[in-house]
Amino acid sequence: MGAVGAVVADRRPLRIPAFRRLWVSSIVTALGSQLTAVAVPKQIYDITGSSAYVGLTGLFGLVPLLVFGLWGGAIADTVDRRVLLLVSNIGIALAALLLWAQAFVGLDSVWVVLALLSVNQAFFAINMPTRQAVVARVVPEHLLPSAAALTGTMATFGAVFGPMLAGALLPVVGLSTLYLVDTLALVAVLWAVWKLPPLPPLSGKIRAAGLRDVLQGFRYLATQKVLLASFVVDVVAMVAGMPRALFPEMAERTFGDPPGGGTALGWLYAGIPLGALLLGLMSGWAHRIGRHGVAVAVSIGVWGLAMVGFGLAQSLWLAVFFLALGGVADMVSAIFRQAILQQATTDEMRGRMQGTFTVVVAGGPRLADMTHGWAAAAVGTSAATAGGGVLVVIGVVVAVALLPAFWRYRAPTEAKPS
Known part of the structure; x- marks a missing residue:
């Protein structure tokens, strides 16, 4: 029993009702x-x-x-976080509905798709730091690595099976239906958020957030060098090493x-989260690791090395293996970066x-979309892919050399179970 518990995911955070509601809704x-993450680049590639x-x-x-992301994080510190989650989830759902409408009527306009993507991402940027700030509020400090592993595992569950489902559904039901399913899923999550307890600021003072609050965050x-370093190394990893913008072209060429989409596209999108999911399911050891920076x-x-292998692979299954290996590494990084952020x-x-974290985690891959697409x-x-992986390895070595406090960072002793 003890040996199994040391390996499989630590489920203790699920005993906390508020966290359990958030986690279940994320399924x-x-x-x-x-589905939308696959549909948007696929639709644009089909058009152009x-x-x-x-x-x-x-x-x-x-x-x-x-x-x-920055402004939304400031708002999350000054208002009831439950209310902000409700508003931002409604906004994401409306953007998904409009994406379905434009695809259903066949507008075939790249700029309409990109504009709606921007609206979607604006609400997402408010939602994510709010959700993570809620987790840190309701989960005890010593369980934060376990909560991060559970949250990441569920996200990667969708990231594995969502793209595979998208690849299977595209030739059968068409691209617009993918947007519609996402819309219905977003509506379903509103119930779970509604059932959360009120989460006003601990000071009890609710007020508007402005530029001053954002600057205070900077x-x-x-003053927090370890936090700063955790952001820097993730920017290096994502900007130089995330090749997802190339998946539609690589799937075909x-x-x-086939031009209409197929299983290779789904497997490419699923490869990284597949590895992350497997690691998340076997993350019972995470709360025992003290050297978070290492x-x-x-x-x-x-x-970085996994992305080099992916770029050089000519077999689909070898490519998926390297993507999955990258997913394992990315999940380890995500668990401990989130733990560092919430503990410190x-x-x-x-x-x-958390707003800055969202900008880095979600913004880095978007910069990578531009750099990889153009490269x-x-x-x-x-x-483009293999060269990016080499740059990741070089970049992380340089970052650690310049910020040695990050390499030496250990979790606070009171954050670990006895």
Whole structure:
């Protein structure tokens, strides 16, 4: 029993009703959101036949993430977080509904798709730091790595099976239906958020958030070198090493999918989260690791090497293996970066730091969409992907050398169980 508990995911956070509601609600949305994540780049590639245009999804997703991620985190520190979750979830659902409408009527406009993607990402950027700040509020400190593992596991569950489902459904029901399923899933999650208890600021003072609050967050981050380093190494990993913008082109030209979409596309999108899901299910050891900085740095190095292997692979199943290996490394990094963030941040700054985390975690891949899309147009998909992996390895070594406090960082002793 003890040996099993040391390996499988630690389920103790699920005994907390508020966390359990958030976690259960994510089961539905984890699948639905990935259908849209596949449908948007696929629709743009179908319209244009260009990975460079697919790369524009990075730009149109990044700008609202930068603005609303930082501002949304500040709002989460000054209002009832339950109410903010409700409002932002409604906004995401409406954006998904409009994406379905434009695809259903056949507008075939890249700019309409990109504009609606921007709206979707604006509400997402408010929702994510709020949700994570709620977790840190309701889960005891020593269980935060376990909560991060459970949350990441459910997200990767959707990221594995959502793209595979999308690849299977595309030839049967058409692309617009993927958006519709996501809309229905987002509506379902509103019930779980409604059942959460009120979560006003601990000070009891609810007020509007402005630029001053955002700047206070930056000043706070500047004094927290370990937090800053955790953001820097993740930017290195994602911007240089995330090749997802190339999946539609590689599915057709490298791995033989038909033009209308097929199983290779689904497997490519599922590869990284598949590895992350397997790691999450076997994450019972996570709360016993004290050297969080070392765990993050080493896992990011492994991520870079895995992307080199993926870029050089000519077999679909070898490519999926390297993507899954990258997913394992990314999940390890995510668990300990989230634990560092939640343990080292005060509650009155937690929303703002989670907003910055959202900008980094979600914004980095969007920058990668642009850089990989344009690089592939110039040198090909293989060189763009493998070269990015090499840059990740070099970048994380340089970052650790410049920020040695991160390598030495250990979890607070009071954060670990006796």
